[in-house]
Amino acid sequence: MEQPHSGAEPADAAGGAAEALDRPLPESVRRRVVALVSDAFGGLTVAELPSQLRQYARFTPTRRAKFAGNAMAAALEGDPVFRQRIGERIGKAQPELADALESGSPPAAADPVDVAAAAYVLRPVGWVKLVAAAGEEAQRADAERADEEARRELERLRAELAEARGQIRSETEGLRAELDAARKDAESLHRKLRSAQADVKRGEAALRRTAGEIDAIKAQAAAQVSAAESESRRLKARLAEAEAAVEAGRRAAREGRSIEDMRLRLLLDTVLDAAQGLRRELALPPAGIHPADTVDAVEPGRMSPKDIAARALSETDPALLDQLLALPQAHLVIDGYNVTKTGYPTMPLEKQRLRLLGGLSVLAAQTGAEITCVFDGAELAAPVLLAPPRGVRVLFSKPGVTADELIRQLVRAEPPGRPVVVVSTDREVADGVAKAGARPVASALLLKRLSRLS
Numbered sequence: 001m002e003q004p005h006s007g008a009e010p011a012d013a014a015g016g017a018a019e020a021l022d023r024p025l026p027e028s029v030r031r032r033v034v035a036l037v038s039d040a041f042g043g044l045t046v047a048e049l050p051s052q053l054r055q056y057a058r059f060t061p062t063r064r065a066k067f068a069g070n071a072m073a074a075a076l077e078g079d080p081v082f083r084q085r086i087g088e089r090i091g092k093a094q095p096e097l098a099d100a101l102e103s104g105s106p107p108a109a110a111d112p113v114d115v116a117a118a119a120y121v122l123r124p125v126g127w128v129k130l131v132a133a134a135g136e137e138a139q140r141a142d143a144e145r146a147d148e149e150a151r152r153e154l155e156r157l158r159a160e161l162a163e164a165r166g167q168i169r170s171e172t173e174g175l176r177a178e179l180d181a182a183r184k185d186a187e188s189l190h191r192k193l194r195s196a197q198a199d200v201k202r203g204e205a206a207l208r209r210t211a212g213e214i215d216a217i218k219a220q221a222a223a224q225v226s227a228a229e230s231e232s233r234r235l236k237a238r239l240a241e242a243e244a245a246v247e248a249g250r251r252a253a254r255e256g257r258s259i260e261d262m263r264l265r266l267l268l269d270t271v272l273d274a275a276q277g278l279r280r281e282l283a284l285p286p287a288g289i290h291p292a293d294t295v296d297a298v299e300p301g302r303m304s305p306k307d308i309a310a311r312a313l314s315e316t317d318p319a320l321l322d323q324l325l326a327l328p329q330a331h332l333v334i335d336g337y338n339v340t341k342t343g344y345p346t347m348p349l350e351k352q353r354l355r356l357l358g359g360l361s362v363l364a365a366q367t368g369a370e371i372t373c374v375f376d377g378a379e380l381a382a383p384v385l386l387a388p389p390r391g392v393r394v395l396f397s398k399p400g401v402t403a404d405e406l407i408r409q410l411v412r413a414e415p416p417g418r419p420v421v422v423v424s425t426d427r428e429v430a431d432g433v434a435k436a437g438a439r440p441v442a443s444a445l446l447l448k449r450l451s452r453l454s
Contacts, residue, residue: 021128026135027122030073032117036066037072040089050075050082076121087122098122106130112137266329267415273328316443318449324439325367327419333410333433334360335403335424336375339443342425357389359450365392366453372410376403404429411436 025033038061041049046057052074054070064072076083091098097114100106101124106115114135119127132349217407314320325332340352347355357373363406364371370393377396396407414420420438423446424430430440 021131025131026116026139028113029116029120029131029134032113034065034069034072035061036090036117036121037066037086038062038074038165040086040093041072043089044085048082048085083121083123090118090121091415094118101127193302263415267417270329270415270418276328291445316445316448318445318452321421321441321445321449322367323370323443324421325363325417329370330367330419330421331370331372332376332412333407333420333422333438334446335422335426335429335443336373336374337403338424338426338429339446342443345446353386356450357394359390361389361454362453363450364389374403374406374410377401387421402408404432408432410438411438414438 018265039055041056041064042061046054050058051073053068055063056071067372076086087098095106097110097118100110100113100123101119106119112134116131119130184252195283264371273334318453334356336353336356337349339347340347340356344352344355354373357430360371360373363369371391372395374395374397386394395406395410397403404424404426407429411420414437420433422429422433422438422440423443424433424440434440
Protein backbone atom coordinates (compact mmCIF):
# COMPACT_ATOMS: atom_id res chain seq x y z
CA MET A 1 0.00 0.00 0.00
CA GLU A 2 1.38 3.34 -1.02
CA GLN A 3 1.93 5.89 1.78
CA PRO A 4 2.43 9.63 1.21
CA HIS A 5 6.05 10.74 1.73
CA SER A 6 6.62 11.91 5.26
CA GLY A 7 8.27 15.12 4.11
CA ALA A 8 5.72 15.93 1.40
CA GLU A 9 2.41 17.67 2.01
CA PRO A 10 -0.73 17.40 -0.16
CA ALA A 11 -1.03 20.06 -2.80
CA ASP A 12 -3.67 22.09 -1.03
CA ALA A 13 -1.56 22.07 2.16
CA ALA A 14 1.53 23.42 0.39
CA GLY A 15 0.72 26.32 -1.82
CA GLY A 16 -2.83 25.65 -2.92
CA ALA A 17 -4.38 25.99 0.52
CA ALA A 18 -5.04 29.65 -0.11
CA GLU A 19 -6.88 28.85 -3.31
CA ALA A 20 -10.54 27.86 -3.03
CA LEU A 21 -13.60 27.97 -5.28
CA ASP A 22 -16.00 30.80 -4.55
CA ARG A 23 -18.85 29.12 -6.47
CA PRO A 24 -20.12 25.58 -7.05
CA LEU A 25 -18.09 23.39 -9.36
CA PRO A 26 -19.52 23.64 -12.95
CA GLU A 27 -21.67 20.58 -13.70
CA SER A 28 -19.66 19.57 -16.79
CA VAL A 29 -16.42 19.75 -14.80
CA ARG A 30 -18.01 17.84 -11.91
CA ARG A 31 -19.09 14.99 -14.21
CA ARG A 32 -15.58 14.81 -15.70
CA VAL A 33 -14.03 14.77 -12.18
CA VAL A 34 -16.32 11.88 -11.13
CA ALA A 35 -15.32 9.99 -14.31
CA LEU A 36 -11.60 10.53 -13.62
CA VAL A 37 -11.97 9.38 -10.00
CA SER A 38 -14.03 6.34 -11.08
CA ASP A 39 -11.39 5.30 -13.63
CA ALA A 40 -8.51 5.79 -11.16
CA PHE A 41 -10.53 4.12 -8.37
CA GLY A 42 -9.67 0.62 -9.60
CA GLY A 43 -5.92 1.17 -9.19
CA LEU A 44 -6.22 1.57 -5.41
CA THR A 45 -6.43 -1.17 -2.83
CA VAL A 46 -9.37 -1.40 -0.43
CA ALA A 47 -7.16 -0.19 2.44
CA GLU A 48 -6.19 2.92 0.45
CA LEU A 49 -9.82 3.92 -0.03
CA PRO A 50 -11.77 6.08 2.43
CA SER A 51 -14.16 3.99 4.53
CA GLN A 52 -17.28 5.41 2.83
CA LEU A 53 -16.02 4.29 -0.61
CA ARG A 54 -14.86 0.76 0.16
CA GLN A 55 -18.31 -0.70 -0.57
CA TYR A 56 -17.92 0.41 -4.21
CA ALA A 57 -14.46 -1.18 -4.72
CA ARG A 58 -15.81 -4.09 -6.81
CA PHE A 59 -18.08 -1.93 -9.00
CA THR A 60 -17.26 -1.32 -12.66
CA PRO A 61 -16.20 2.27 -13.48
CA THR A 62 -19.59 2.97 -15.11
CA ARG A 63 -21.64 1.69 -12.14
CA ARG A 64 -19.23 3.38 -9.72
CA ALA A 65 -19.74 6.75 -11.42
CA LYS A 66 -23.53 6.21 -11.41
CA PHE A 67 -24.05 5.09 -7.80
CA ALA A 68 -21.03 6.56 -5.94
CA GLY A 69 -20.63 9.92 -7.72
CA ASN A 70 -21.65 12.08 -4.78
CA ALA A 71 -19.64 10.01 -2.30
CA MET A 72 -16.48 10.18 -4.48
CA ALA A 73 -16.85 13.95 -4.96
CA ALA A 74 -17.23 14.46 -1.19
CA ALA A 75 -14.21 12.24 -0.42
CA LEU A 76 -12.12 14.01 -3.04
CA GLU A 77 -12.94 17.40 -1.52
CA GLY A 78 -12.57 16.42 2.13
CA ASP A 79 -9.72 13.85 2.05
CA PRO A 80 -6.39 15.33 0.79
CA VAL A 81 -4.61 11.96 0.99
CA PHE A 82 -7.26 10.29 -1.19
CA ARG A 83 -7.10 13.23 -3.62
CA GLN A 84 -3.29 12.91 -3.79
CA ARG A 85 -3.58 9.17 -4.58
CA ILE A 86 -6.11 9.85 -7.30
CA GLY A 87 -3.83 12.61 -8.63
CA GLU A 88 -0.94 10.15 -8.84
CA ARG A 89 -3.09 7.76 -10.92
CA ILE A 90 -4.12 10.59 -13.22
CA GLY A 91 -0.46 11.63 -13.55
CA LYS A 92 0.41 8.10 -14.66
CA ALA A 93 -2.55 7.90 -17.05
CA GLN A 94 -2.12 11.41 -18.57
CA PRO A 95 1.49 12.43 -17.88
CA GLU A 96 1.62 15.18 -20.52
CA LEU A 97 -1.48 16.94 -19.18
CA ALA A 98 -0.30 16.57 -15.57
CA ASP A 99 3.19 18.00 -16.39
CA ALA A 100 1.65 20.88 -18.32
CA LEU A 101 -0.63 21.76 -15.38
CA GLU A 102 2.27 21.59 -12.90
CA SER A 103 4.31 23.92 -15.13
CA GLY A 104 1.40 26.38 -15.30
CA SER A 105 0.92 26.16 -19.11
CA PRO A 106 -1.97 23.78 -20.00
CA PRO A 107 -2.11 22.61 -23.66
CA ALA A 108 -4.00 25.08 -25.82
CA ALA A 109 -5.64 22.29 -27.87
CA ALA A 110 -6.91 20.39 -24.81
CA ASP A 111 -10.59 20.38 -23.88
CA PRO A 112 -11.08 23.08 -21.20
CA VAL A 113 -13.34 20.70 -19.24
CA ASP A 114 -10.61 18.01 -19.19
CA VAL A 115 -8.03 20.63 -18.11
CA ALA A 116 -10.29 21.94 -15.32
CA ALA A 117 -11.15 18.43 -14.04
CA ALA A 118 -7.47 17.41 -13.90
CA ALA A 119 -6.57 20.73 -12.26
CA TYR A 120 -9.31 20.23 -9.63
CA VAL A 121 -7.77 16.88 -8.68
CA LEU A 122 -4.07 17.77 -8.98
CA ARG A 123 -4.53 21.26 -7.43
CA PRO A 124 -1.55 23.02 -9.11
CA VAL A 125 -0.99 26.72 -8.61
CA GLY A 126 -3.84 28.62 -10.28
CA TRP A 127 -6.21 25.65 -10.43
CA VAL A 128 -9.16 27.80 -9.34
CA LYS A 129 -8.76 29.99 -12.43
CA LEU A 130 -8.64 26.92 -14.68
CA VAL A 131 -11.86 25.56 -13.16
CA ALA A 132 -13.59 28.95 -13.42
CA ALA A 133 -12.45 29.36 -17.04
CA ALA A 134 -13.77 25.89 -17.90
CA GLY A 135 -17.13 26.75 -16.35
CA GLU A 136 -17.35 29.96 -18.36
CA GLU A 137 -16.34 28.12 -21.51
CA ALA A 138 -19.01 25.44 -20.88
CA GLN A 139 -21.65 28.11 -20.27
CA ARG A 140 -20.60 29.92 -23.44
CA ALA A 141 -20.82 26.65 -25.43
CA ASP A 142 -24.24 25.91 -23.94
CA ALA A 143 -25.43 29.42 -24.82
CA GLU A 144 -24.17 29.08 -28.39
CA ARG A 145 -25.82 25.67 -28.67
CA ALA A 146 -29.11 27.10 -27.34
CA ASP A 147 -28.90 30.04 -29.78
CA GLU A 148 -28.35 27.63 -32.67
CA GLU A 149 -31.32 25.50 -31.65
CA ALA A 150 -33.50 28.63 -31.26
CA ARG A 151 -32.46 29.81 -34.71
CA ARG A 152 -33.31 26.48 -36.31
CA GLU A 153 -36.67 26.42 -34.46
CA LEU A 154 -37.43 29.98 -35.68
CA GLU A 155 -36.67 29.01 -39.28
CA ARG A 156 -38.92 25.96 -38.95
CA LEU A 157 -41.78 28.04 -37.55
CA ARG A 158 -41.41 30.61 -40.33
CA ALA A 159 -41.61 27.85 -42.95
CA GLU A 160 -44.72 26.40 -41.26
CA LEU A 161 -46.29 29.89 -41.15
CA ALA A 162 -45.67 30.45 -44.86
CA GLU A 163 -47.15 27.05 -45.67
CA ALA A 164 -50.21 27.76 -43.48
CA ARG A 165 -50.77 31.14 -45.17
CA GLY A 166 -50.69 29.53 -48.62
CA GLN A 167 -53.11 26.85 -47.51
CA ILE A 168 -55.47 29.47 -46.04
CA ARG A 169 -55.45 31.46 -49.31
CA SER A 170 -56.27 28.30 -51.27
CA GLU A 171 -59.07 27.36 -48.90
CA THR A 172 -60.46 30.93 -48.98
CA GLU A 173 -60.70 30.90 -52.77
CA GLY A 174 -62.46 27.53 -52.69
CA LEU A 175 -64.94 28.80 -50.08
CA ARG A 176 -65.73 31.84 -52.19
CA ALA A 177 -66.53 29.65 -55.19
CA GLU A 178 -68.74 27.44 -53.03
CA LEU A 179 -70.49 30.53 -51.61
CA ASP A 180 -71.33 31.79 -55.14
CA ALA A 181 -72.77 28.40 -56.09
CA ALA A 182 -74.78 28.32 -52.84
CA ARG A 183 -76.25 31.73 -53.56
CA LYS A 184 -77.45 30.60 -57.00
CA ASP A 185 -78.99 27.46 -55.47
CA ALA A 186 -80.71 29.56 -52.80
CA GLU A 187 -82.35 31.82 -55.43
CA SER A 188 -83.66 28.76 -57.28
CA LEU A 189 -84.96 27.27 -54.04
CA HIS A 190 -86.75 30.54 -53.18
CA ARG A 191 -88.67 30.41 -56.44
CA LYS A 192 -89.63 26.79 -55.86
CA LEU A 193 -90.64 27.62 -52.29
CA ARG A 194 -93.07 30.37 -53.36
CA SER A 195 -94.71 27.96 -55.80
CA ALA A 196 -94.91 25.26 -53.14
CA GLN A 197 -96.44 27.68 -50.60
CA ALA A 198 -99.28 28.43 -53.02
CA ASP A 199 -99.93 24.71 -53.45
CA VAL A 200 -99.81 24.24 -49.67
CA LYS A 201 -102.47 26.89 -49.10
CA ARG A 202 -104.83 25.21 -51.53
CA GLY A 203 -104.14 21.85 -49.92
CA GLU A 204 -104.72 23.25 -46.41
CA ALA A 205 -108.17 24.47 -47.38
CA ALA A 206 -109.06 21.01 -48.69
CA LEU A 207 -107.49 19.44 -45.59
CA ARG A 208 -109.61 21.52 -43.23
CA ARG A 209 -112.76 20.34 -44.94
CA THR A 210 -111.61 16.74 -44.74
CA ALA A 211 -110.46 17.13 -41.12
CA GLY A 212 -113.98 18.03 -40.00
CA GLU A 213 -115.34 14.88 -41.56
CA ILE A 214 -112.52 12.78 -40.06
CA ASP A 215 -113.07 14.20 -36.58
CA ALA A 216 -116.68 13.08 -36.62
CA ILE A 217 -115.66 9.59 -37.77
CA LYS A 218 -112.86 9.42 -35.14
CA ALA A 219 -115.22 10.36 -32.32
CA GLN A 220 -117.61 7.58 -33.29
CA ALA A 221 -114.75 5.08 -33.72
CA ALA A 222 -113.16 6.12 -30.40
CA ALA A 223 -116.37 5.39 -28.55
CA GLN A 224 -116.59 1.97 -30.16
CA VAL A 225 -112.88 1.22 -29.49
CA SER A 226 -113.19 2.32 -25.83
CA ALA A 227 -116.08 -0.03 -25.29
CA ALA A 228 -114.23 -2.88 -27.05
CA GLU A 229 -111.02 -2.27 -25.05
CA SER A 230 -112.92 -2.26 -21.78
CA GLU A 231 -114.53 -5.59 -22.63
CA SER A 232 -111.17 -6.96 -23.82
CA ARG A 233 -109.43 -5.99 -20.56
CA ARG A 234 -112.15 -7.62 -18.54
CA LEU A 235 -111.89 -10.83 -20.55
CA LYS A 236 -108.06 -10.83 -20.37
CA ALA A 237 -108.16 -10.39 -16.59
CA ARG A 238 -110.52 -13.32 -16.21
CA LEU A 239 -108.37 -15.41 -18.60
CA ALA A 240 -105.17 -14.56 -16.68
CA GLU A 241 -106.85 -15.54 -13.39
CA ALA A 242 -108.00 -18.80 -14.89
CA GLU A 243 -104.55 -19.57 -16.35
CA ALA A 244 -102.86 -18.73 -13.03
CA ALA A 245 -105.26 -20.99 -11.17
CA VAL A 246 -104.69 -23.83 -13.65
CA GLU A 247 -100.91 -23.41 -13.50
CA ALA A 248 -100.92 -23.30 -9.69
CA GLY A 249 -103.03 -26.46 -9.62
CA ARG A 250 -100.69 -28.20 -12.07
CA ARG A 251 -97.60 -27.12 -10.10
CA ALA A 252 -99.10 -28.26 -6.82
CA ALA A 253 -100.10 -31.57 -8.38
CA ARG A 254 -96.64 -32.06 -9.89
CA GLU A 255 -94.82 -31.19 -6.66
CA GLY A 256 -97.15 -33.29 -4.50
CA ARG A 257 -96.97 -36.20 -6.89
CA SER A 258 -93.17 -35.94 -7.13
CA ILE A 259 -92.70 -35.98 -3.33
CA GLU A 260 -95.22 -38.79 -2.84
CA ASP A 261 -93.64 -40.83 -5.65
CA MET A 262 -90.21 -40.41 -4.06
CA ARG A 263 -91.50 -41.38 -0.61
CA LEU A 264 -93.43 -44.38 -1.98
CA ARG A 265 -90.47 -45.51 -4.09
CA LEU A 266 -88.09 -45.27 -1.11
CA LEU A 267 -90.58 -47.10 1.13
CA LEU A 268 -91.06 -49.80 -1.49
CA ASP A 269 -87.27 -50.25 -1.79
CA THR A 270 -87.10 -50.48 1.99
CA VAL A 271 -89.84 -53.13 2.12
CA LEU A 272 -88.27 -55.13 -0.71
CA ASP A 273 -84.80 -54.97 0.86
CA ALA A 274 -86.30 -55.88 4.23
CA ALA A 275 -88.14 -58.82 2.67
CA GLN A 276 -84.94 -59.99 0.98
CA GLY A 277 -82.98 -59.55 4.22
CA LEU A 278 -85.70 -61.38 6.14
CA ARG A 279 -85.58 -64.19 3.61
CA ARG A 280 -81.80 -64.45 4.04
CA GLU A 281 -82.07 -64.25 7.83
CA LEU A 282 -84.85 -66.85 8.06
CA ALA A 283 -83.28 -69.09 5.39
CA LEU A 284 -86.65 -70.76 4.79
CA PRO A 285 -86.41 -74.12 3.08
CA PRO A 286 -88.18 -74.53 -0.25
CA ALA A 287 -90.67 -77.07 1.19
CA GLY A 288 -93.75 -76.06 3.18
CA ILE A 289 -94.03 -76.24 6.96
CA HIS A 290 -94.93 -79.64 8.33
CA PRO A 291 -97.10 -80.14 11.42
CA ALA A 292 -94.19 -81.57 13.35
CA ASP A 293 -92.28 -78.34 12.84
CA THR A 294 -94.81 -76.47 15.01
CA VAL A 295 -93.98 -78.43 18.15
CA ASP A 296 -92.08 -76.26 20.64
CA ALA A 297 -88.75 -77.92 21.38
CA VAL A 298 -85.04 -77.32 21.19
CA GLU A 299 -83.33 -79.05 18.35
CA PRO A 300 -79.66 -80.04 18.48
CA GLY A 301 -77.41 -77.13 17.42
CA ARG A 302 -80.11 -74.44 17.86
CA MET A 303 -80.10 -71.72 20.54
CA SER A 304 -82.58 -71.70 23.37
CA PRO A 305 -84.45 -68.54 24.46
CA LYS A 306 -81.85 -68.22 27.22
CA ASP A 307 -79.05 -68.16 24.66
CA ILE A 308 -80.90 -65.55 22.59
CA ALA A 309 -81.36 -63.31 25.64
CA ALA A 310 -77.62 -63.52 26.30
CA ARG A 311 -76.98 -62.07 22.85
CA ALA A 312 -78.67 -58.73 23.67
CA LEU A 313 -76.28 -55.81 23.14
CA SER A 314 -75.61 -52.88 25.47
CA GLU A 315 -76.61 -49.35 24.48
CA THR A 316 -72.89 -48.44 24.49
CA ASP A 317 -71.70 -51.43 22.42
CA PRO A 318 -70.49 -50.28 18.93
CA ALA A 319 -71.82 -53.56 17.54
CA LEU A 320 -75.33 -52.19 18.18
CA LEU A 321 -74.68 -49.44 15.62
CA ASP A 322 -73.42 -52.01 13.11
CA GLN A 323 -76.65 -54.02 13.54
CA LEU A 324 -78.77 -50.89 13.02
CA LEU A 325 -76.84 -49.87 9.89
CA ALA A 326 -77.17 -53.41 8.52
CA LEU A 327 -80.96 -52.93 8.27
CA PRO A 328 -82.22 -52.50 4.69
CA GLN A 329 -82.16 -48.86 3.40
CA ALA A 330 -80.90 -47.59 6.76
CA HIS A 331 -80.36 -43.80 7.04
CA LEU A 332 -77.85 -42.52 9.64
CA VAL A 333 -78.43 -38.85 10.68
CA ILE A 334 -75.70 -37.27 12.87
CA ASP A 335 -75.84 -34.15 15.08
CA GLY A 336 -72.31 -33.04 14.02
CA TYR A 337 -71.24 -30.59 16.71
CA ASN A 338 -72.89 -32.70 19.43
CA VAL A 339 -70.58 -35.58 18.44
CA THR A 340 -67.40 -33.51 17.95
CA LYS A 341 -67.80 -31.52 21.17
CA THR A 342 -68.33 -34.79 23.03
CA GLY A 343 -65.27 -36.48 21.53
CA TYR A 344 -62.71 -33.69 20.91
CA PRO A 345 -64.05 -30.34 22.22
CA THR A 346 -60.64 -28.56 22.42
CA MET A 347 -60.02 -28.64 18.67
CA PRO A 348 -61.08 -25.72 16.41
CA LEU A 349 -64.48 -26.16 14.74
CA GLU A 350 -62.94 -26.62 11.28
CA LYS A 351 -60.68 -29.45 12.47
CA GLN A 352 -63.60 -31.00 14.41
CA ARG A 353 -65.65 -31.14 11.20
CA LEU A 354 -62.80 -32.59 9.12
CA ARG A 355 -62.01 -35.30 11.67
CA LEU A 356 -65.65 -36.39 11.99
CA LEU A 357 -66.31 -36.38 8.22
CA GLY A 358 -63.15 -38.40 7.59
CA GLY A 359 -64.38 -41.17 9.93
CA LEU A 360 -67.90 -41.06 8.47
CA SER A 361 -66.51 -41.50 4.95
CA VAL A 362 -64.83 -44.78 5.97
CA LEU A 363 -68.02 -45.89 7.82
CA ALA A 364 -70.13 -45.20 4.72
CA ALA A 365 -67.77 -47.26 2.57
CA GLN A 366 -67.93 -50.18 5.01
CA THR A 367 -71.69 -50.27 5.67
CA GLY A 368 -73.19 -48.82 2.45
CA ALA A 369 -75.77 -46.93 4.54
CA GLU A 370 -77.01 -43.45 3.67
CA ILE A 371 -75.27 -40.97 6.01
CA THR A 372 -76.26 -37.33 6.61
CA CYS A 373 -74.19 -35.10 8.93
CA VAL A 374 -75.88 -31.89 10.17
CA PHE A 375 -73.98 -28.87 11.56
CA ASP A 376 -75.41 -25.75 13.19
CA GLY A 377 -74.93 -22.83 10.76
CA ALA A 378 -75.33 -20.24 13.57
CA GLU A 379 -71.74 -20.89 14.70
CA LEU A 380 -70.28 -19.92 11.32
CA ALA A 381 -68.83 -16.44 10.71
CA ALA A 382 -68.88 -17.04 6.92
CA PRO A 383 -70.06 -19.78 4.50
CA VAL A 384 -67.99 -22.98 4.71
CA LEU A 385 -66.06 -24.04 1.60
CA LEU A 386 -66.14 -27.80 2.07
CA ALA A 387 -65.99 -30.73 -0.35
CA PRO A 388 -68.17 -33.45 1.29
CA PRO A 389 -66.48 -36.87 1.39
CA ARG A 390 -67.83 -39.67 -0.79
CA GLY A 391 -70.95 -41.29 0.65
CA VAL A 392 -71.65 -38.53 3.24
CA ARG A 393 -74.22 -35.76 2.84
CA VAL A 394 -73.17 -32.59 4.73
CA LEU A 395 -75.84 -29.98 5.68
CA PHE A 396 -75.67 -26.67 7.57
CA SER A 397 -78.80 -25.15 9.11
CA LYS A 398 -80.07 -21.87 7.63
CA PRO A 399 -80.07 -18.61 9.65
CA GLY A 400 -82.79 -18.77 12.28
CA VAL A 401 -82.98 -22.59 12.12
CA THR A 402 -81.07 -24.78 14.59
CA ALA A 403 -79.39 -28.05 13.73
CA ASP A 404 -81.87 -29.82 16.06
CA GLU A 405 -84.84 -28.54 14.03
CA LEU A 406 -83.11 -29.52 10.75
CA ILE A 407 -82.59 -33.06 12.09
CA ARG A 408 -86.30 -33.30 13.01
CA GLN A 409 -87.23 -32.11 9.49
CA LEU A 410 -84.99 -34.81 7.96
CA VAL A 411 -86.68 -37.48 10.09
CA ARG A 412 -90.19 -36.25 9.23
CA ALA A 413 -89.27 -36.26 5.52
CA GLU A 414 -88.61 -40.03 5.60
CA PRO A 415 -91.54 -42.38 4.84
CA PRO A 416 -92.92 -44.41 7.77
CA GLY A 417 -91.26 -47.80 7.96
CA ARG A 418 -87.79 -46.79 6.81
CA PRO A 419 -85.09 -47.41 9.47
CA VAL A 420 -83.65 -44.01 10.51
CA VAL A 421 -80.90 -43.81 13.17
CA VAL A 422 -80.16 -40.40 14.79
CA VAL A 423 -76.86 -39.87 16.68
CA SER A 424 -77.16 -37.19 19.40
CA THR A 425 -76.67 -36.90 23.14
CA ASP A 426 -79.21 -34.06 23.29
CA ARG A 427 -82.23 -35.52 25.12
CA GLU A 428 -84.68 -33.13 23.43
CA VAL A 429 -83.45 -34.24 20.00
CA ALA A 430 -83.56 -37.92 20.97
CA ASP A 431 -87.13 -37.68 22.31
CA GLY A 432 -88.32 -35.70 19.28
CA VAL A 433 -86.94 -38.10 16.69
CA ALA A 434 -88.15 -41.13 18.67
CA LYS A 435 -91.72 -39.79 18.47
CA ALA A 436 -91.27 -39.47 14.68
CA GLY A 437 -90.26 -43.15 14.41
CA ALA A 438 -86.43 -42.83 14.37
CA ARG A 439 -83.99 -44.76 16.57
CA PRO A 440 -81.82 -42.41 18.71
CA VAL A 441 -78.33 -43.49 19.83
CA ALA A 442 -75.75 -41.69 21.96
CA SER A 443 -72.82 -39.77 20.46
CA ALA A 444 -70.38 -41.89 22.49
CA LEU A 445 -71.58 -44.99 20.59
CA LEU A 446 -70.61 -43.47 17.24
CA LEU A 447 -67.27 -42.22 18.63
CA LYS A 448 -66.44 -45.76 19.83
CA ARG A 449 -67.39 -47.19 16.43
CA LEU A 450 -65.21 -44.61 14.61
CA SER A 451 -62.28 -45.24 16.95
CA ARG A 452 -62.19 -48.83 15.63
CA LEU A 453 -61.52 -47.44 12.14
CA SER A 454 -58.35 -45.51 13.09
